[in-house]
Each structure stands twice: as structure tokens, then as C-alpha cells.
Amino acid sequence: MLRLRVITALIVAPLVLAALFLLPLIPFALVFLALTGIGVFEWANLAAIKSMAAKVGYIALYAVLAWLAFASPSIWPMVFGVAAVFWVFAAIVVMTFPASAQLLPPPVLVPLGVVVFVGAWLALVALMVAGGPWLIVWLLFVVWGADIGAYFAGRAFGRRKLALLVSPGKTWEGALGGAALAVAAGTLLGVTVPALAALEARAWHWAVAALTLAAVSVFGDLFESALKRARGVKDSGTIFPGHGGMLDRIDALIAALPCFALAVTQYS
Numbered sequence: 421m422l423r424l425r426v427i428t429a430l431i432v433a434p435l436v437l438a439a440l441f442l443l444p445l446i447p448f449a450l451v452f453l454a455l456t457g458i459g460v461f462e463w464a465n466l467a468a469i470k471s472m473a474a475k476v477g478y479i480a481l482y483a484v485l486a487w488l489a490f491a492s493p494s495i496w497p498m499v500f501g502v503a504a505v506f507w508v509f510a511a512i513v514v515m516t517f518p519a520s521a522q523l524l525p526p527p528v529l530v531p532l533g534v535v536v537f538v539g540a541w542l543a544l545v546a547l548m549v550a551g552g553p554w555l556i557v558w559l560l561f562v563v564w565g566a567d568i569g570a571y572f573a574g575r576a577f578g579r580r581k582l583a584l585l586v587s588p589g590k591t592w593e594g595a596l597g598g599a600a601l602a603v604a605a606g607t608l609l610g611v612t613v614p615a616l617a618a619l620e621a622r623a624w625h626w627a628v629a630a631l632t633l634a635a636v637s638v639f640g641d642l643f644e645s646a647l648k649r650a651r652g653v654k655d656s657g658t659i660f661p662g663h664g665g666m667l668d669r670i671d672a673l674i675a676a677l678p679c680f681a682l683a684v685t686q687y688s
Contacts, residue, residue, distance in 0.1 A: 436560070440553040449490065449545050453483060456541045458666040459532060459674070461521035466647050466667075467529035472510045478530070496546050497685050503539025503678035506532065507636060509673070510643040517586050521650040528648075543681030550684050554615040558606060558626075559633065559680055563672050565605040566598040566634040567641075573597020582638075587645040599634045606630025629683070633676045640675025644668070 440450055440485045460482045464475045489499055513520040574594025582590040610616050610626030644667060648654065 422654075437471075437557070440556055445545070445548060448548060449541075452544055453486060453541060456537050456670075457483065459670055460537050462665045463529070463533040463537070466651050466653070467533060468526035468616050468651075469484070469530065478533075483535055485534060486541050489538055489542050490545060496542060497682065499539055500546075500682035500685065503535060503543070504682050505580075506535050506539070507628065507639060507675050510593050511639045514583060514586055514639055514642040517583075517646045518650075521646070522651055524647065530632040539678040540670075543677035546681045546685060547549055547677075549589055551619065552615060554613055556678055558613075558616060559676060560673070561609055562602045562606045562630045563637045563676050565602040565630075566637050567672060568598070570594040570598030570601055570603030570638075573600075575660040583642050583645075584640050586649060592644070595638055596648070598638070599631055602634035602637075603627050603630045606633075622666070633680055636679050637672035640672040643675070644671035669688045 423585075439448060443451060457479045461475055463480050469475050469478055489495060502506050513523060544556065547559070570590070571594065573587070573596065576589045577593040577597070578591030580592045582592050582595050583586065607623050607627045607630060610621060611623050
């Protein structure tokens with residue numbers, strides 16, 4: 421399984437990076453709108469939207485609302501703020517699961533899915549506008565670092581369960597290992613990549629930002645695990661061999677994106 425995951429990552433990661441650096445803004449936005457639409461489709465399954473027509477309508481609603489938000493830059497901070505508040509709610513759900521499962525009935529998940537994905541996609545576009553592709557690459561390396569570090573540190577040292585009733589395989593040792601790798605990657609990129617160094621942030625700024633976003637990404641991962649456990653499914657989909665569905669791959673990222681974009685747009 422590890423070999424399959426690595427092979428899939430080695431195929432997907434270069435394609436993502438190529439899109440970041442080679443596509444103009446509008447094609448970039450449209451490509452990732454389509455890709456996140458796959459995640460919306462999987463969220464629809466978790467929200468018990470059964471018919472294909474209803475799922476297509478749900479995706480269309482997401483796309484329309486996302487593009488309307490994109491066309492109104494003045495509301496971007498509000499969109500990111502709403503999404504960030506949702507992730508605070510998600511953290512509470514994770515920490516109180518399974519009692520909190522009653523807070524996640526399908527009628528609630530349907531509108532929440534729009535909030536989550538509009539916030540994440542718009543944040544991706546806003547980061548491209550604010551800082552270019554390297555700002556997004558920085559976030560990707562932080563989130564990927566948190567995930568990879570947690571995997572290997574958890575396998576090597578994991579003893580104490582992080583969220584036993586949500587994701588039994590995750591440990592505190594793994595989370596700390598992931599945070600350490602995320603901070604190292606975020607700090608190193610922040611001070612060495614010319615496009616990021618030009619932002620004149622100090623090393624400790626990058627370190628604090630990486631640590632905060634690594635923690636947020638963990639809750640993104642755990643929240644999706646809580647959703648799947650509440651719905652009785654193992655993976656959100658099967659699009660990525662060894663990785664599961666689109667939502668399984670971007671759950672941490674969709675949590676970190678609006679929080680990072682909120683900070684960037686407020687303090688840039």
C-alpha cells in the first residue's frame with residue numbers, strides 16, 4: 421500500500437505543480453474548480469444525496485456560488501472568515517465525537533459542503549493573486565510535511581492515541597512528528613525561496629504559520645474521518661489508487677487553505 425501511495429503521489433504532485441506555475445489565473449481557477457468538483461461529488465455521497473441528478477445540481481450550485489464569490493473580491497475576507505469559523509466547529513466535532521455525530525445530519529452537511537469548498541477553492545485563487553504559485557507551494561509543503569511526518573513518526577514511535585474514536589491509527593507522537601516536519605519545511609522554504617523571502621517575513625513567522633496550519637490540517641483530516649465514521653464508509657472514493665477519493669487527499673488542505681488565505685489577505 422505504501423508503494424502504491426508513493427507512485428500515485430509521484431504522478432499527481434508534478435501535475436499539480438505544473439498547473440500552479442504554467443497556467444494563467446483564469447484557466448488555473450477553472451481547472452481547480454473542476455478538480456474540487458470531484459470532492460464536492462464525494463461530499464454529496466457523505467451528505468446522503470442519492471440521485472445523480474441531485475449530485476450534478478449540487479456541484480453546479482457550488483460552481484456558480486464559487487464563481488460569483490471570485491467575481492467579488494471585496495467579500496473574499498468574509499468568505500475565508502466564515503470557512504475558518506466552520507473549521508473551529510469541525511475541531512469541536514472531532515474532540516466530542518461520537519456524541520457530536522448528531523450535529524452532522526445530511527440536511528446540515530449539504531450547505532456545509534458549499535461553505536467548505538467555496539472557501540477552499542477561493543482561498544487557492546486568492547493566494548495565487550496575492551503571492552503567486554510559491555505561496556501555494558509553501559502551503560502544500562507544510563500540509564504534505566504534516567501528513568508525511570505523522571505517518572512515519574507514528575509508525576516508528578506512535579503509542580498514545582490522538583483521537584481513538586475518530587481515527588484509531590493516529591497518535592500524538594505522529595502528530596508531533598508531522599508538526600516538526602511541517603515547521604522545518606515551512607521555515608526552510610520561507611527563508612530560502614526568493615519569491616517568499618521577498619515577502620520580508622522572518623524565520624519565526626514562517627515557523628509559527630507552519631505550526632498553526634499543520635494543526636489546522638490535522639483537524640481537517642480528522643473531521644473527514646469523523647464524517648466517514650458517522651456514515652459507515654472507509655474512503656470517500658477510489659479515484660486515487662492507494663489514497664482513496666479526492667476528499668481523502670485534500671481534507672487537510674481544504675481546512676488549511678481558508679485559514680492561510682484569511683491571514684494573508686488581512687496582513688498583506
